[in-house]
Amino acid sequence: MWTVIESPVGDLRLVVHEGALTAIEFAPFAERHVLGERDDTHPLLVETARQLAAYFDRDLKEFELPLAPVGSDFQQRVWAELGRIGYGETASYGQVATRLGMTAAASRAVGLANGRNPIPIVVPCHRVIGANGTLTGYAGGLPRKQLLLELESDALF
Structure with missing residues (x-):
């Protein structure tokens, strides 16, 4: 449906x-x-x-929905970790890799999994940014990523 x-x-x-x-x-x-x-x-x-x-409308910070994203075991681990990045917060690809028990060198693999997230916004892949704090790739396009981050934090990039 x-x-x-x-x-x-x-x-x-x-x-x-x-x-x-x-x-x-x-x-x-x-x-x-x-x-x-x-x-x-x-x-x-x-x-x-x-x-x-x-x-x-900025009235909801955490979604409560049953989710079933389809992906590899590694992708599932990355997407679960994305869910731990709080509303209005960001993390770099390297930080996500480190939280998964890998070195920051695995940031590229994290980025690829991030880009294949089938449930954006609810699984907040927009909260992952470059190591230097810049906006980097987003499957929905950088203008959407910027809008989502501004919505959550009023930060200007």
Whole structure:
């Protein structure tokens, strides 16, 4: 099941499967072989849309949704660690690698996993920045990353 909602970062396609959120996609949407039916009234899609709206209104800092991102064991570990970066906080790719018990040299691997995060915003990959504090790659584009970080911290990059 899926739906599309409007947001300050453009239209978002929300995808659920077997009772869990599996994807949030930025427009323009990639064509997928199997998406299932559009259902704007599915309870989990409605709740996801509600929580995202509250987040964008700065009324929600932590999402409470069942998540089922699809990825390798390493990607799953990285995405779980991203969830530990608090609202309004940032971490470098090297810091995330260190928190996972690796050296900072593994920051590239962390960056690749970060870029494949299928549930952006809820799994806050936008909170990962370069070692020197600069904004670096974001699957949704750097303007979206900057907007999300400014929304959370009012920081100007």
